[in-house]
Amino acid sequence: MAAKTGNYYYYTGAIHMHTTESDGTKSFEEMVRIGCEAGLDFMMVTDHMTMIHRDQGKEGIYDKTLVVVGYEHNDLDDHHHYLLFESPHVYPETMTAKEYVAAGAADGALGIMAHPDEIRDRLEEYQPYPWDDWSVVGFTGLELWNQMSEWMEKLTRFNKLAMSLSPRKSMVGPTDRILQKWDAMNLQRRVVGIAGVDAHAFPVKIGPLTIEIFPYKVHFRCLRSYIILDEPMSSDFETARRQLYDAIRKCRLFCANIRWGEADAFEFTANNGSLEATRGDATHGNVTRGNATCGDEIELTENTSIRARVPQRATLKLIKNGQECFRIESDTLEYTVSEPGVYRIEAWKGKRGWIFSNHIRVI
Ligand SMILES: [Zn+2]
Ligand SMILES: [Zn+2]
Incomplete structure (x- = not known):
């Protein structure tokens, strides 16, 4: 729903x-x-x-x-x-x-x-x-x-x-x-x-x-x-x-x-600055300065980070340009972005795929 x-x-x-x-x-x-x-x-x-x-x-x-x-x-x-x-x-x-x-x-x-x-x-x-x-x-x-x-x-x-x-x-x-x-x-x-x-x-x-x-x-x-x-x-x-x-x-x-598990509480975002500070930022088409999700572009700054949240603990894999760059067993993933690229996330329950996002483009 x-x-x-x-x-x-x-x-x-x-x-x-x-x-x-x-x-x-x-x-x-x-x-x-x-x-x-x-x-x-x-x-x-x-x-x-x-x-x-x-x-x-x-x-x-x-x-x-x-x-x-x-x-x-x-x-x-x-x-x-x-x-x-x-x-x-x-x-x-x-x-x-x-x-x-x-x-x-x-x-x-x-x-x-x-x-x-x-x-x-x-x-x-x-x-x-x-x-x-x-x-x-x-x-x-x-x-x-x-x-x-x-x-x-x-x-x-x-x-x-x-x-x-x-x-x-x-x-x-x-x-x-x-x-x-x-x-x-x-x-x-x-x-x-x-x-x-x-x-x-x-x-x-x-x-x-x-x-x-x-x-x-x-x-x-x-x-x-x-x-x-x-x-x-x-x-x-x-x-x-x-x-x-x-x-x-x-x-x-x-x-x-x-x-x-339902995936409607899943979150995958990239942010410049703290989440609180950027909450409410307007997006302009697919390009945003503050807060980006699947499909969006965000400019790389020294404060760019990626955050993912899933409703239950899972294996979270962050994929950058086709290669896994970070993995954690948790309900939250946080990653500091230092290079441009196309980033997406996968959530696995053991050997079973649960959630697969589209890419966020860091430019
Ligand atoms: Zn067919
Ligand atoms: Zn068919």
Whole structure:
């Protein structure tokens, strides 16, 4: 649910989900109802190659949940899946990845590579759909963590039952490969990292039983993307949608597996001078002198420090330019910044990833 944390307003949501208009198992209306009941502040619907729900005027605020509709573009050989929002229409499936990523950028759409690091080599009935062409230009972000992909990747004939009975516990976190790629990209420009649920609620056969893995209800209680706003989200649909898309573009976002705890009291800030002195400083776009959070830039001074707080003790890892630079077991991390760079934080509960922030840029 929405929360005010420090100077910021947090909204927790689910990105990447399918309805019966593509390969999901619930209708739009049923899925939205489940999302509202799960306490989602926003839902981003992405059926394969169709925006019928948007065309039918179904975007809106349902109860307190903002629901927007984009789509998942898959090319003919299924080697690239791309989440597109705000595109004027569904692009032709004959386009190459390079072409539809460029078309999305030219049309001002928000584009996110879906499960770019997918590797499935344990069960031949489940094929991987990784991202192959890294020379594409114009994407907004990467799905760092995909609930369905990670679950499928770990699946073997022997653990199928255990993993089906507690799917949320089996999540570990984004792979090192994708995190390294993402960090390297962010040294060049802002590239947002999101968590996707990829909700379908597929039935999976386990011996004589057919079990619905990740019913939508469970999906919506697992990987979340939290957006960070300076002002409360509007109750006007058009304004709220703009706030959501702007926050994603600005990397004002962090990801969490809420199986390990709600993350709405998580804080990740960089400050010049004491926190008290800078509280209330106005931010100007993404550049701030006093107080910065995920996605923001802050000027390096002799007093620049980074601070992170989590609601429960965890292993906190501070990553600078793709390398871990500080680690502590605590609910608080404080770090004096002496060099410019892109900084982000990871919180782990033992071997399980809990919270992954976007970068703060110290310039
Ligand atoms: Zn996909
Ligand atoms: Zn999908």
